Amino acid sequence: MEWLLAPATPAAAGALRTELTAFLVRHAQDGDTVDDAALIVSELVGNAVEHAGGPVWVSVDWSAERPLLVVHDLGPTFALDRIALPSVDSTRGRGLWLVSQLGLDLRVVAKRDAGKRVQAMLPVTRRMEPSFDPPRRQVNPLPGVDEAGPDGFGREAFLRALVVELARTAENANGPASAEQMVAQVGATVGGQMEEEYRRARGLVDRLTAEQASDCYLRLKAAIGGDFYVISVDDDRIVLGNRRCPFGDTVRQAPSLCRMTSSVFGGIAARAGEDAVVLLDERIAVGDPECRVTVLLGAAARANPGGHHYHRQL
Known part of the structure; x- marks a missing residue:
């Protein structure tokens, strides 16, 4: 920052x-x-x-x-x-x-x-947060790859409201960690499908580079109404900003939905390498004017004890 x-x-x-x-x-x-x-x-x-x-x-x-x-x-x-x-x-x-x-x-x-x-x-340490790194479910989630338009997957107001309300219900019933774990599972599965769509659109077969991963993030977030932009990209980290949440102002009522971004980004980064850590430094969901997300890759991820940790799953 x-x-x-x-x-x-x-x-x-x-x-x-x-x-x-x-x-x-x-x-x-x-x-x-x-x-x-x-x-x-x-x-x-x-x-x-x-x-x-x-x-x-x-x-x-x-x-x-x-x-x-x-x-x-x-x-x-x-x-x-x-x-x-x-x-x-x-x-x-x-x-x-x-x-x-x-x-x-x-x-x-x-x-x-x-x-x-x-x-x-500064003499403070980062709070240790639980990492939810579930395997991607081997079923074809909606939306299917063949449903994507020329710019990726679209967004439906009903589905957005449905996801927000489900997250709020889970949080109210079982606490924030339960809601975050549920959202992380959705992100792991749907994020994998979004990555496949990106690969098909770009004709990619090999592991994604850091630049390709950041491009994938921008494509999938833009397709669902986010306004993400690249701050910096190098071999050990990707830093992104975001001016608009895909869930709109309702995300302030369900901050656990930020785990969707963490899980999607972390899963894609881990599949591109071996390890990834996602740091949600600023979030619109908790009152920040913009989001700021740092994705640490490889050795930089392994050296960082904080954040949300993700590992490559075969």
């Missing part, structure tokens, strides 16, 4: 701190305190706003166990070896000293032309 503060004002820094703290609260392990992490965000962003005299760029990458905060600005750099505990009567310098004590792997790197990059690993 990335933000640009321009103009970089104290009000903008405060709003970003609130947004980032809410993000950490949603994903942090139960029992973790996010107060220390929020203090680090506040100090590093606040220092950049106060001293840079220009735009400030902020990013958070939580594809590993702990989130990495990076703050770029065009202001003067400083040396970490000069950070010491201020005297009791000092009014400045205490915040950066606290960051050096609370943050992990604090670094300051000068840019080639002007400015610097300051980064720190």
